[in-house]
Every structure is written in C-alpha cells, then in structure tokens.
Amino acid sequence: MTGPDAPPSFTLGYVPGVTPGKWVRTWQERLPRVPLVLESLDPREAVAKIHAREVDAALLRLPIDRTGLHAIPLYTETTVVVVPKDHLVAAADEVTPEDLAEELVLHAHDDTLDWPGYRPDRPEPLGKRPDHRPDTTADAIELVAAGVGLLVVPQSLARLHHRRDLTYRPLADVPESRVALSWLEDETTDLVEQFIGIVRGRTVNSTRGNAPAPVKKTKPKPQPTTKKQPPKRGKPRRRS
Numbered sequence: 001m002t003g004p005d006a007p008p009s010f011t012l013g014y015v016p017g018v019t020p021g022k023w024v025r026t027w028q029e030r031l032p033r034v035p036l037v038l039e040s041l042d043p044r045e046a047v048a049k050i051h052a053r054e055v056d057a058a059l060l061r062l063p064i065d066r067t068g069l070h071a072i073p074l075y076t077e078t079t080v081v082v083v084p085k086d087h088l089v090a091a092a093d094e095v096t097p098e099d100l101a102e103e104l105v106l107h108a109h110d111d112t113l114d115w116p117g118y119r120p121d122r123p124e125p126l127g128k129r130p131d132h133r134p135d136t137t138a139d140a141i142e143l144v145a146a147g148v149g150l151l152v153v154p155q156s157l158a159r160l161h162h163r164r165d166l167t168y169r170p171l172a173d174v175p176e177s178r179v180a181l182s183w184l185e186d187e188t189t190d191l192v193e194q195f196i197g198i199v200r201g202r203t204v205n206s207t208r209g210n211a212p213a214p215v216k217k218t219k220p221k222p223q224p225t226t227k228k229q230p231p232k233r234g235k236p237r238r239r240s
Contacts, residue, residue: 008034010191013041013049013058015112016137017077017156018179020059026198034191043110050182057183057192061112061154069182074199077154077177079113080168081105082144082161089150094170100127104149106140107133113152114175126152126174137161 010027014020020038027036039055046060050069062073081100083089089099105127130149134140140151141161154177158168181199183192 008191009037010034010057010195011037011039011055012195013039013046013055013060015041015043015046015058015060017154017160018059018061019156023195023198027195030198030204031191031194043112047182050184053184053187056187056189057181057195059179059181062178062180063112063114064180064182066182068185070185070188071180071182072196072199073178073180075179077156077179079152079171079174079176080155080158081171082141082151082153082158082166082168084144084147085165085167087150089169090167092169094172096172097126097174100150100171103127104130106130106143106149106151108135108137108140108151109133110136111153113154113177141166 012020012024024036024038027034039049041049041055041058041060043061046058047064047069049055050058059074062071064071081089081095089095089103092099103126107129127150134143137151137153137157138161141163143149144151145163145165152171152174155168155170156177181196
C-alpha cells in the first residue's frame with residue numbers, strides 16, 4: 001500500500017499453496033519501476049487484510065464473504081487425501097468418500113474447502129473425527145505423519161507440505177478449492193487493473209473491455225485501361 005507522497009508500489013497477499021511467481025515475473029517485466037511486494041497470509045485472515053487495506057489485492061481460496069469485495073476465480077484445484085506411504089489408501093489411484101468412512105480424518109481450523117451441504121445426512125464432511133481439531137494444516141500434517149489420522153486438502157497444500165514418509169491420492173466426489181484474485185470493490189486502481197490484466201493473460205497493448213478494432217477491407221483501385229491500337233499495316237509491295 002502507498003501513502004499520498006510515497007512512490008507507487010503494489011502489495012499482493014497470497015495464501016499457502018498459491019504460487020504467484022509467474023505473474024510477479026510478468027509484472028516486473030511490464031512495470032519495472034513499480035515494486036510488487038508479496039505478503040503471505042493466513043487463510044483465516046486474508047479477507048480482513050484486504051478490508052484493512054494492508055494489501056492491494058490477494059490470491060485466496062473461495063468461498064469467502066464477498067461483502068465489499070470483487071473476486072475473480074482463476075483456477076480450480078484437485079482435492080486429495082494425505083496418508084502415510086504404508087497406508088492401504090496409498091495402493092489406490094483414486095479414493096472415494098466411502099473409502100474413508102472408517103478413517104479418522106483431521107479437519108484443521110484453517111481449512112477452506114466448502115464442506116457445508118456436501119452430505120446433508122452427515123454432520124461432518126468425511127470419516128470419523130478426532131476429539132480436537134489441529135490449528136493449522138502444518139499441524140495436521142504432523143499428525144498424519146504420526147499415524148493419528150488422514151487429511152483432506154487442496155493438492156497444492158499437499159505438495160507444499162511434502163514429506164518422504166507421506167503421499168496423497170485424488171479424492172473424488174468432494175468439494176474442490178477455487179483460487180481467486182480479490183480486492184476492494186471501491187478501489188479498483190490502475191495498478192489493480194494492471195495485475196488483473198496479467199492474471200487474465202492480456203497483452204501489453206490490450207485494454208480492459210475494449211475489443212480490437214475491426215480491420216477495414218479496402219477494394220483494390222481499378223487500374224486504368226488503355227485501348228488497344230490496331231496494328232499498323234505497311235504499304236503493299238509492288239511486284240517487280
């Protein structure tokens with residue numbers, strides 16, 4: 001964020017597992033004089049950070065409370081279950097909720113998967129629940145490694161917390177994580193527009209909402225025609 005007399009800069013927040021690197025590189029190529037500052041955010045605090053203007057925009061996971069916010073969905077992540085390498089689940093290519101019905105499934109407090117309404121007849125998303133919920137995904141990973149239970153997370157978080165003694169498998173028929181770019185409704189600044197253009201893949205010369213001008217077709221100019229002159233006939237020769 002910048003004050004009235006400060007040089008321009010752009011602060012981008014991002015939640016764990018989201019990798020803004022490719023967009024940051026494009027920003028540095030297009031706006032080399034405007035620093036882009038990255039700030040790692042706790043998923044539970046990301047929306048509050050935007051409202052408090054501590055970041056200009058944030059890459060976060062939906063669903064969120066969109067009151068007063070814009071949110072552009074960018075991509076959807078696969079949901080996976082993290083298990084010890086020697087667990088029976090590790091032998092499968094893909095897992096279903098029924099496969100986890102008798103398993104102890106951890107549910108961290110920073111989980112952002114949209115579980116409500118997934119299974120109306122079941123008060124909890126999946127499997128059996130421990131007496132205490134781990135505070136963070138990192139804490140839950142430690143419990144999985146200790147053999148306490150399993151963990152369901154977006155695939156990027158499973159990669160982020162990769163350990164040699166753990167693996168993960170895709171989990172079918174469950175909520176997925178959507179990553180979005182979010183910012184304040186009333187503060188769509190020129191720099192925010194620049195970043196929106198980058199994540200949407202706009203070129204340097206393209207502008208928001210403007211379609212390229214149609215190419216006018218011009219008819220070729222008619223070439224002037226010249227009348228063909230009849231060939232000149234020479235005088236007949238006299239026979240000698």
